[in-house]
Amino acid sequence: MMSKYSINIFKYIFFIAALTSITLPAYSELSVEEIIKGRKALFSKNYSTAKKVQTFASKGDFVKASSLMKEMSENYLTLLEYFPDNTKEGFKTEALPSIWENKDEFNSLMKKSSTDMIELAKVIDTSDDVGASLQKFMWSNCKACHSKFRASH
Numbered sequence: 001m002m003s004k005y006s007i008n009i010f011k012y013i014f015f016i017a018a019l020t021s022i023t024l025p026a027y028s029e030l031s032v033e034e035i036i037k038g039r040k041a042l043f044s045k046n047y048s049t050a051k052k053v054q055t056f057a058s059k060g061d062f063v064k065a066s067s068l069m070k071e072m073s074e075n076y077l078t079l080l081e082y083f084p085d086n087t088k089e090g091f092k093t094e095a096l097p098s099i100w101e102n103k104d105e106f107n108s109l110m111k112k113s114s115t116d117m118i119e120l121a122k123v124i125d126t127s128d129d130v131g132a133s134l135q136k137f138m139w140s141n142c143k144a145c146h147s148k149f150r151a152s153h
């Protein structure tokens, strides 16, 4: 039979386990390496998605193109969280210090890039110049941001 003492031990273990599971998210926050590599991966993904958007829209497949545009729009919003103060250097980042010196401007460009993709999805099927619309609402934002906030190669 279990002694009163061992029942208390079980209660104690249960209590610690409950505490640990509550505090776990704080310890599992992304490391600097995961953040920098994570944002690079997201930008690369957006680049390959942008090329697919270009292909589908040029073929007149606006349904597929629009769903990818919405995906890109969401990725831009996710990226807003990927530039905390402790990720200015390391892991071959090409992010320039100007990002943190002009955080509001950088964030507005990111948000504009996101809303422009939604706008693009709205206008693309009635656009009389698909290429010009893609340029205006998608590609121009890449360049606007890179020229100021990303190291040139």
Ligand code: HEC
Pocket (backbone or CB within 6 Å): 036, 039, 040, 041, 043, 044, 046, 047, 050, 092, 093, 094, 095, 096, 106, 109, 110, 113, 138, 139, 141, 142, 143, 145, 146, 149, 150
């Ligand atoms: C609001 C700013 C912003 C916008 C908009 C933006 N980028 Fe970038 N991009 C960056 C920054 C900053 C980096 C550098 C990230 C790093 O190295 O930490 C980057 C990096 C990249 C990379 C390199 C990823 C790697 O593996 O190192 C590619 C590719 C890229 N962007 C493509 C694009 C394309 C294509 C678009 C438009 C469809 C775009 N970006 C829009 C800011 C932006």
